[in-house]
Amino acid sequence: MTDFIKKRLIIFDLDGTLAQSKSSIDSEMQCLIEELLKTRKVLVISGGKWRQFKVQLLDKLNLSPEQLVNLFIATGGGSSMYRFEEGEVREMYSNVFDHEEREKVLEAFKYAMDAAYEKPEKTYGDIIEDRGSQITFSGLGQEAPLEEKNKWDPDRKKRQAIVYKLMEKIPDFEIHMGGATSIDITQKGKDKAFGIRNASDRLGIPLENILYVGDALYPGGNDEPALETGVDCQAVKDIENTKRLIKEIISQ
Ligand SMILES: [Mg+2]
Numbered sequence: 001m002t003d004f005i006k007k008r009l010i011i012f013d014l015d016g017t018l019a020q021s022k023s024s025i026d027s028e029m030q031c032l033i034e035e036l037l038k039t040r041k042v043l044v045i046s047g048g049k050w051r052q053f054k055v056q057l058l059d060k061l062n063l064s065p066e067q068l069v070n071l072f073i074a075t076g077g078g079s080s081m082y083r084f085e086e087g088e089v090r091e092m093y094s095n096v097f098d099h100e101e102r103e104k105v106l107e108a109f110k111y112a113m114d115a116a117y118e119k120p121e122k123t124y125g126d127i128i129e130d131r132g133s134q135i136t137f138s139g140l141g142q143e144a145p146l147e148e149k150n151k152w153d154p155d156r157k158k159r160q161a162i163v164y165k166l167m168e169k170i171p172d173f174e175i176h177m178g179g180a181t182s183i184d185i186t187q188k189g190k191d192k193a194f195g196i197r198n199a200s201d202r203l204g205i206p207l208e209n210i211l212y213v214g215d216a217l218y219p220g221g222n223d224e225p226a227l228e229t230g231v232d233c234q235a236v237k238d239i240e241n242t243k244r245l246i247k248e249i250i251s252q
Contacts, residue, residue, distance in 0.1 A: 011213065
């Protein structure tokens with residue numbers, strides 16, 4: 001049983017944990033996060049770019065200056081981190097792919113997709129998205145409706161086959177499955193564990209005072225790296241699960 005009172009920093013994954021994949025947080029989640037920010041620091045880590053956080057999370061929150069200084073955002077799966085000062089966004093650190101790395105990853109995707117990806121009859125938007133510090137594959141395309149996504153690869157076998165092929169070509173990168181249809185690639189060492197350790201260092205909060213919450217803590221999942229940091233990790237099945245957890249934390 002986790003001792004929530006000691007936890008000064010709560011780190012959340014975004015998609016599948018705080019919000020449905022690529023959707024905004026709902027009003028109940030909004031209230032819970034606002035309440036949580038009154039007493040705890042909160043870091044949200046996701047593979048998405050800033051715009052994704054803005055639409056899914058930041059635009060929905062009504063925060064006082066005191067709450068806003070407790071909120072931190074890590075994009076690119078932990079590659080870059082931001083905080084707020086007097087209402088303005090400030091970069092804490094940033095790591096993006098250089099040209100050579102980007103080419104290498106795109107070539108590896110071409111190889112892996114030729115070998116192990118059967119393009120569905122209907123796709124929605126780009127299959128490969130360059131997010132600066134992360135390159136992401138989405139089996140049905142970036143804009144696919146959630147219900148289609150949930151049907152595409154529920155046992156993760158389709159993506160695992162692609163991951164094996166990617167590992168042949170780019171073992172020197174982080175390769176993780178996330179969401180319902182995606183595979184995320186970041187620089188070696190620039191994963192959620194990197195984000196968690198940086199948050200601990202830069203905010204001066206020991207690892208034992210941090211709780212990590214995510215829906216993909218399973219082997220190969222994009223939250224799995226959190227486990228290696230030694231912070232307490234709480235796996236959630238869906239956002240309703242996360243809401244129950246936040247209520248428990250707030251009540252203490
Ligand atoms: Mg997730």
